[in-house]
Amino acid sequence: MVTTGELYLLVVTVMALVAFAAAIPVLLDIAREGRERLREGPVSPVEGADEGDGDDGVRCRHCGTVNEGEYAYCEECSQQL
Numbered sequence: 001m002v003t004t005g006e007l008y009l010l011v012v013t014v015m016a017l018v019a020f021a022a023a024i025p026v027l028l029d030i031a032r033e034g035r036e037r038l039r040e041g042p043v044s045p046v047e048g049a050d051e052g053d054g055d056d057g058v059r060c061r062h063c064g065t066v067n068e069g070e071y072a073y074c075e076e077c078s079q080q081l
């Protein structure tokens, strides 16, 4: 004789198993995407405005120092780039 409690436990267990089985493909997808992202490495930042010459960085108008990256002020003379 199956009691209500046992029936409830059975239903809950089956539902949990079904939910788990449904979640497996999603989890595998997430894991695969994560591995691909790690293999590709971080996305390179978008190139900023070309104020300097070339892609070495921004050349200071005041002292000629090339500042790498997208600094707003010269690292040499502290003037605005």
Ligand SMILES: [Zn+2]
Pocket (backbone or CB within 6 Å): 060, 061, 062, 063, 064, 065, 074, 075, 076, 077, 078, 079
């Ligand atoms: Zn400078």
